[in-house]
Amino acid sequence: MAELVFFTGTMDSGKSTLALQMDYNHRAGGRKGLLFTSHDRSGEAVITSRLGLSTPAIEVGPESSFWDEVVRRRTHAKEVDYLICDEAQFYRAGQIDELARVVDELGVDVYAFGIGTDFRARLFEGSARLVELADRVETLQVPTLCWCGRRATHNARTVEGQMVLTGEQIVVADVTGHAREEVAVGYETLCRRHYMAGRTAASARVMGEGEQLLPFGE
Numbered sequence: 001m002a003e004l005v006f007f008t009g010t011m012d013s014g015k016s017t018l019a020l021q022m023d024y025n026h027r028a029g030g031r032k033g034l035l036f037t038s039h040d041r042s043g044e045a046v047i048t049s050r051l052g053l054s055t056p057a058i059e060v061g062p063e064s065s066f067w068d069e070v071v072r073r074r075t076h077a078k079e080v081d082y083l084i085c086d087e088a089q090f091y092r093a094g095q096i097d098e099l100a101r102v103v104d105e106l107g108v109d110v111y112a113f114g115i116g117t118d119f120r121a122r123l124f125e126g127s128a129r130l131v132e133l134a135d136r137v138e139t140l141q142v143p144t145l146c147w148c149g150r151r152a153t154h155n156a157r158t159v160e161g162q163m164v165l166t167g168e169q170i171v172v173a174d175v176t177g178h179a180r181e182e183v184a185v186g187y188e189t190l191c192r193r194h195y196m197a198g199r200t201a202a203s204a205r206v207m208g209e210g211e212q213l214l215p216f217g218e
């Protein structure tokens with residue numbers, strides 16, 4: 001039975017790596033798949049992992065149709081057994097509906113990968129629809145850490161190291177290395193309490209040691 005699975009986690013939690021591993025394993029098993037992405041950090045029409053892997057993919061725009069793409073290929077006698085859909089948070093709700101239809105009516109497995117919430121801690125349109133429709137939602141297993149050592153759960157946007165809450169929802173940029181580089185616009189993964197307090201690694205550095213580290217169990 002084909003399924004729609006949403007793999008989610010913070011930025012830098014290994015989603016694109018897992019996407020490319022899934023593709024590799026399914027291909028090695030003799031299955032035929034299509035890879036999709038949208039606004040990858042490295043440019044258009046490619047899935048890149050920070051571990052150094054990179055594979056061409058079909059760029060998804062607001063008008064892209066997964067249904068048409070799969071039907072067109074099948075009409076030309078091309079097999080399509082599964083879809084790998086990276087950066088799925090950027091897809092439109094209607095495109096996620098199409099992915100569900102591809103699973104249910106064409107028997108194609110769909111593996112979608114993306115962050116859940118934006119820098120304001122609001123669900124992205126694509127992620128919200130995936131949570132509503134997926135057969136399974138799986139959280140990436142290797143946690144990213146907040147500067148305090150807790151599991152990071154939120155994606156903060158930073159400007160010169162300081163957290164910001166205004167701006168466009170989509171701004172393609174990277175996590176700031178070891179949370180020590182204060183590049184102009186970047187992202188930093190934080191635990192909820194430091195996200196809610198707006199406290200990034202850079203802002204914590206200017207505070208006293210005792211104030212920075214909250215005791216465990218607090």
Ligand SMILES: Nc1ncnc2c1ncn2[C@@H]1O[C@H](COP(=O)(O)OP(=O)(O)O)[C@@H](O)[C@H]1O
Nearest residue numbers: 010011012013014015016017018048049050051
């Ligand atoms: N130099 C490295 N050595 C070991 N692991 C690394 C290295 N660089 C990145 N990683 C791993 O890759 C993960 C990021 O993978 P990636 O697929 O790019 O994340 P995502 O797509 O979720 O943003 C990091 O959480 C880390 O586990």
Ligand SMILES: Cc1cn([C@H]2C[C@H](O)[C@@H](COP(=O)(O)O)O2)c(=O)[nH]c1=O
Nearest residue numbers: 011012115118119155169170171172173
């Ligand atoms: C939180 C947040 C992120 N983005 C962008 C930044 C990156 O280009 C991608 C996430 O990529 P990753 O592979 O998961 O690291 O999303 C954004 O545009 N808006 C946001 O609020």
